[in-house]
Amino acid sequence: MHKQIRQYRQLIPSQRYQLQALHNKGFTQYQIAAHPSTVSRELKRNTPGEQYCAESEETLKDKRKKTVFKFRKHDARHEHILSEGLLMGGLLENIGYRMQLECPEIALSHTTIYRRIRENREAGGLFYQRLPRFGKTHWKGGKRKASQCLIPNRVDISQRPVIVEKRARIGNFEGDILSDQGTYLVTLVDRKNRLLLMAKTQVKTAEVVSNTINTLLNRISRVHTITLDNGGEFAQHEKVSQSTKAQIYFARPYTSYQRETNENTKGLVRRQWPKGTAFSPLTG
Template sequence: MPADQLDLIHCLLRRGEQRKVIAARAGVSSRTVYRVLARLGSVPRPADAEYVARYLSQDERCEIARLHDLGWSVRAIGRRLDRAPSTISRELARNRDPKTGHYLPHHAHTQAWVRQRRPKPSKIAADPRLRAWVRYMLKQRLSPEQISGRLKVRFPDDESMRISHETIYQSLLVYPRGELTRELKVHLRSGRTTRKSRGTRTNKHSRITDAVSIHDRPEEVEDRKIPGHHEGDLIKGSLASNSAVGTIVERHSGFVTLIHLPEGWAAEKVAAAVSAEMSQLPAWFAKTLTWDRGTEMARHTDITAATGIKVYFADPYSPQQRPSNENTNGLLREYMPKGTDLSVHTREDLDAIAKQLNNRPRKRLGFHTPAEVFAKLLAEDQTKGVATTP
């Protein structure tokens, strides 16, 4: 870190600024500010530093004491001070005189300043006996949650031998300051030496350019009454085989088309195979295609250019937006189980499987088959064509 940036952080820490404010001013993360503060040990709070509005002030604490002595309820005090009842309840519980039971506002305010001092020594660092037990049980390959629960069983009447599993995890992975040696990390069953982020999932399909959302799809697609709108995806084989089969289902009839991908499922291969299959369908039966956000559809513009079919993309991790395709994929797993090499299925094999599915009666179709519905649509189109011929 540049010296001037570090000096700025030190200056803002001495002024009592919050970590988030310091991070924004210095152009670093809040975690970086914490690390600087940890190396300093602590920074003396300036005499003129004040609480931000979210903390109770000394005047509010005095008012809590006065109203509490008058017999006001926690909720009534909260309404008077515009604070949550839980805030008042915790404040009263942690700052009572152990002998008399009275709330001590001035002592409470002083203790609040003390409790805010950072960094704090962890509970493990402050208690050698607790630390020894945690070390022992980690070496026995117990998880932090098991350690926390086991200590309650082992020492049912000793409150000093209580520790949460989160505190153990933080001591091991987040803020190791020597209280637990790094060697003990290897005893965690996960095998990780760093904390796994639980933040927002990143979209691994971000490489699809010019993707049109499912929410921009024509309204006529939703009710299944008009034929020509399809849903598609890949079903994949074993990791070793890196094989896949494309599956496309027409929403009105349930008609299934299987895409043979003998050369793998790279985007250009999928685009060429989908274009070849869909171009064999009548134009009125091939209007739109809604696909999962898999990168195999990165060349979706090639499909549109070759066939005129408009491609739309479902939201990430939303298979329920392609119900016909998801249902069909479940049926296909009877023929192509998970974890198997799908490259062994020839074009003829896929045609035979699709034929079986298309001749399977569907309750939604009044127990007619997709093949029968498709044949009826073809006949109606041919009749229209004859009727309009001059």
């Protein structure tokens, strides 16, 4: 059973008889399958009496198949909804949520929407070109020299408390810098509630950046941790730590996924101000 049930899908008769034998002998759901949720769902749906019966389940399954409501996934309105939503810059998750509110009878999950866009591309459509990260090029390790050697007393992210990874409390921030046409935006994002703090600077020296971070975080009542990348502009992190009483950690080079909240937020900012936009006219 461990090798057969990896993700939820309808069980075949032989698996149901295995499940019946193990369950009736007192094995737990975790002992029966690698994915206990599959076992749990099967038992809840198909145990009319005190014990699970594989033979009875086959009868129940056939009955459900004859009476189930077949939801028609393809609808002529989908193409128009996707076209308008992508044109307005909507995230696919948000398009899915709006469909659930405005037309629940034809609503699609965001994973189905991704699949529809892929199908549209294979058919010669252009929906994929309206995705916010279409065509983005990623750097590979070794292309650039990491500047972690420029950061004194750097504390690696491996020493960061586990609670930060769980997003269980407010006050754990991720920081980075956006730049365009000689002007910079210092960004700080809370991992739990996604609060964005942002300020403009004309230079990105370590002193200016540390002062800007302190000014932004003075608005926050409690800051537990800050996770930064390895840019030399964060060399005065100890000054920030002393002012905010926060522990500061640095992600490993070329691993932007370790600051995924900040990276995703910067992507949203770029949708408002694409590359090539001058930050200098911005105020605040």
